[in-house]
Amino acid sequence: MKNRRFPHPAACFFLLTVLAAFTSWVGTVYEWAGVRSLLGDEGFRWTLRAVGGLYLHSPLLPAALVLFLGCGLWRHSGLGGACLAAFGKKRMLSRKERRALASAGAVAGVYVCLVLLAAWGPWGAASSAVGTFRGSPLAEGLWCVLSLGIALPSVVYGFASDTYFTDRDVVDGMAWLFVRKADFFVTLFFVLLFFASIDYTGLAAYAGISSEALEWVCLGCCLLALW
Numbered sequence: 633m634k635n636r637r638f639p640h641p642a643a644c645f646f647l648l649t650v651l652a653a654f655t656s657w658v659g660t661v662y663e664w665a666g667v668r669s670l671l672g673d674e675g676f677r678w679t680l681r682a683v684g685g686l687y688l689h690s691p692l693l694p695a696a697l698v699l700f701l702g703c704g705l706w707r708h709s710g711l712g713g714a715c716l717a718a719f720g721k722k723r724m725l726s727r728k729e730r731r732a733l734a735s736a737g738a739v740a741g742v743y744v745c746l747v748l749l750a751a752w753g754p755w756g757a758a759s760s761a762v763g764t765f766r767g768s769p770l771a772e773g774l775w776c777v778l779s780l781g782i783a784l785p786s787v788v789y790g791f792a793s794d795t796y797f798t799d800r801d802v803v804d805g806m807a808w809l810f811v812r813k814a815d816f817f818v819t820l821f822f823v824l825l826f827f828a829s830i831d832y833t834g835l836a837a838y839a840g841i842s843s844e845a846l847e848w849v850c851l852g853c854c855l856l857a858l859w
Contacts, residue, residue, distance in 0.1 A: 641857050642815065645822035649829050656833035666834040678832055686828045687821050692854055695775045696820070700809040702779030702786070708805035709790035711736055732792035736785035743781050819857040823850065 659667035669675050706712045714733050717723045751770050790796030827850040830836045836846050
């Protein structure tokens with residue numbers, strides 16, 4: 633049951649954004665160094681330009697969308713529960729589950745070998761022009777590689793354990809997390825809006841928070857919103 637005594641995290645970050653806007657206005661009244669108001673004409677124009685782009689162009693959104701596909705299959709197929717049961721010793725796996733888990737593990741091992749071979753093998757198909765990970769196609773498509781590495785063993789486990797029977801079951805698994813964690817994307821929007829607001833107004837810099845630290849705190853809040 634959801635706790636109705638406390639506001640939703642999305643509402644909390646919306647109220648924090650409103651507070652940041654009011655604080656930025658106070659800062660301009662009292663001439664705080666480097667602070668500009670979010671309630672003025674420039675702040676209004678920035679909000680109109682940024683409110684959609686900061687969400688759609690955020691690197692967190694495509695990463696979450698892609699990872700939700702693979703992680704949803706991991707939970708929906710039963711592979712997640714089988715892994716927890718195997719390593720946590722909470723229950724005994726049936727013979728079919730053990731065989732399915734072994735098949736999923738073999739597929740995962742082959743996939744990891746193929747990725748390593750593509751990245752650092754003699755052909756270097758996924759490495760950069762100078763042979764490094766930074767700036768390589770593998771680095772740019774890392775979330776897709778991770779999601780596919782989770783999805784393939786999950787699909788194998790699902791069919792091997794008779795959890796999946798048709799492609800419709802696979803699609804349902806890919807949508808599983810989107811259905812159960814849909815409010816994460818709402819919360820993500822307000823988290824990004826709040827941190828973009830305190831960065832634009834200069835309140836973070838006025839408080840002595842560096843851009844790097846602000847990014848890490850924003851990432852932590854996004855992960856807490858998912859949890």
